[in-house]
Structures are given as structure tokens and as C-alpha cells.
Amino acid sequence: MSAQDGQDGQERELAGDDPEERDPGLGRERTSLAWTRTAISFAALGGTVLKVNVITGLVILAIAPVVWQLGRVTRGSTPEAGLPAPALPTVGATRLFIIAVSIAVVALLCLIVALLGSSAPGALR
Amino acid sequence: MSWSSRLAALLPATVARDAGGTEPDPRFTFANERTFLAWSRTALALVVAGLGIVQLLPPFPGVPVGRHLLGVPLIALGAVLAVVAYAEWVRNQRALRRGEPLPQSFMPWILAAAIAGMALISAVVLLVSALR
Numbered sequence: 001m002s003a004q005d006g007q008d009g010q011e012r013e014l015a016g017d018d019p020e021e022r023d024p025g026l027g028r029e030r031t032s033l034a035w036t037r038t039a040i041s042f043a044a045l046g047g048t049v050l051k052v053n054v055i056t057g058l059v060i061l062a063i064a065p066v067v068w069q070l071g072r073v074t075r076g077s078t079p080e081a082g083l084p085a086p087a088l089p090t091v092g093a094t095r096l097f098i099i100a101v102s103i104a105v106v107a108l109l110c111l112i113v114a115l116l117g118s119s120a121p122g123a124l125r
Numbered sequence: 126m127s128w129s130s131r132l133a134a135l136l137p138a139t140v141a142r143d144a145g146g147t148e149p150d151p152r153f154t155f156a157n158e159r160t161f162l163a164w165s166r167t168a169l170a171l172v173v174a175g176l177g178i179v180q181l182l183p184p185f186p187g188v189p190v191g192r193h194l195l196g197v198p199l200i201a202l203g204a205v206l207a208v209v210a211y212a213e214w215v216r217n218q219r220a221l222r223r224g225e226p227l228p229q230s231f232m233p234w235i236l237a238a239a240i241a242g243m244a245l246i247s248a249v250v251l252l253v254s255a256l257r
Contacts (some may be wrong), residue, residue: 024150024151024152025152025155027151027152027154027155027156028151028155030155030159031155031158031159031162034158034159034162034163035162037162037166038162038165038166038169041165041166041169041170042169044169044173045169045172045173045176048173048176048177049176051180051181052176052180052181092137092141093137093140093141093214093215093218094137096158096161096211096214097135097136097137097140097211099161099162099165099207099211100165100207100208100210100211103165103168103169103172103203103204103207104204104207104208106169106172107168107172107200107201107203107204107207108204110172110175110176110200110203111197111200111201113176113180114175114176114179114180114193114196114197114200115179115193115197117180
């Protein structure tokens with residue numbers, strides 16, 4: 001270990017950068033990644049619907065950044081040097097309620113598109 | 126408990142008011158949230174699969190409603206899973222806050238039954254299509 005590393009390590013400790021203390025079980029990190037995957041799933045669904053119905057596809061695609069933004073609440077801020085690590089956020093039900101309602105609405109839209117939209121048979125042939 | 130009061134108990138304002146107990150270990154809170162998100166992605170995957178079957182697959186010869194028979198239940202199941210996943214998140218979070226044992230989850234049972242049912246319908250549609 002070089003002198004540079006030692007100095008960095010000391011700074012990290014000052015910033016409360018002990019991973020277990022700042023983010024127990026890396027829960028915040030893993031949850032943040034789960035939100036990102038969910039946002040990508042919305043985008044993937046939007047991309048598929050885009051092939052069938054452009055307006056509905058764009059509506060679903062527009063939900064993806066909103067989901068990603070909702071996930072940012074979980075991420076919290078990086079602690080500043082010398083300050084104690086920020087408290088872990090209290091998870092509100094509103095964000096998850098929005099996701100559940102969004103999926104139900106998206107499913108309804110897809111049902112309408114599936115029943116009334118003109119199909120493109122053989123696109124997956 | 127009527128259905129309307131059950132649904133009203135799931136509204137975020139009601140959930141926050143009735144939470145009770147104390148804030149649990151953040152690891153458990155995050156794990157509960159990730160479980161909800163994983164079910165949400167499963168729901169989205171079901172919706173995209175259903176839409177793909179109805180809109181993009183070639184029609185089954187001899188079974189004109191075959192694609193709808195397979196796709197529409199998948200899309201509906203996606204909507205149901207999303208709502209049930211939220212309800213389970215609320216129940217789990219409440220149990221965690223009160224230090225009670227986690228309630229039994231019905232979601233794996235719902236998903237397993239639905240997948241088995243869909244597999245059965247798929248087999249019937251394919252057989253009928255092949256025999257005609």
C-alpha cells in the first residue's frame with residue numbers, strides 16, 4: 001500500500017465511507033439497480049408497443065425516465081468529507097403505488113392495442 | 126372486510142397513517158422494495174409477452190382466436206400481478222415495522238397456476254391447429 005492510498009483511506013473514513021456503515025448489505029446500491037432494471041423494462045415494453053401502435057408506445061416509453069427518477073430517491077446523496085453518512089431514506093408507499101398503477105394502466109393500454117390494433121403477423125417468424 | 130375498504134387500505138396516505146411500529150432495519154426495507162420491483166418486472170414481461178403473441182406471431186392455422194386466447198390472459202395477469210405485488214409490499218412492510226412474522230405470499234402460487242394454465246391452453250391450441 002502506497003502513502004497515497006493511506007491518505008485516501010483516511011479521507012474515506014472521515015467521509016463515513018465504511019460500506020457497511022453507509023450502505024448496510026449494499027441494500028441502497030442493489031435497490032437502485034433494481035429501479036434501473038425496472039425503468040429499462042418499461043422502455044423495452046414501450047419499444048415493443050411502438051412497433052404496433054406509435055402513440056401508445058411513446059406514452060409507455062415516457063414512463064421509463066419517470067421510473068428511473070423515482071428510483072433516484074432511494075440512491076440518496078454522496079456524503080461530504082467530515083460529515084456523518086446521511087440517514088437511510090424512509091421508503092414511502094407513494095412511489096411504489098405509482099409503479100403498480102402505471103403497470104395496471106399500461107396493461108390496459110396493451111389490452112386495447114391487442115384487441116383493436118391491426119396486427120403485424122409474422123413479425124416474429 | 127369489504128373489497129372497497131381493502132382497496133382503500135392500499136392507498137399511500139392510508140398506508141403511511143396505519144404503518145404503526147418503528148422503522149425496521151433498512152436492509153429489510155430495501156429487500157422488500159426490491160421484491161416488489163422484481164414482481165413489477167415480471168408483470169411487465171407478461172404484458173410484453175401477451176402483446177407479442179397477439180400482435181406479432183403468425184396466426185395459428187385453424188384456430189382464428191388462438192393468439193388472443195394465449196395473449197389476452199397474459200396481459201391481464203400482468204395487471205393483476207402488479208396490484209397484488211403492491212398489496213404484498215404493504216403487508217410485508219407493516220409486518221416488518223411491527224416486528225411480526227412476514228405474512229405468507231400468494232404470488233408464487235398465482236404465477237405457478239397461471240403458467241401451468243397457459244401451458245395447457247398453448248398445448249391445446251397447438252394440437253387443434255396441427256390436427257386441422
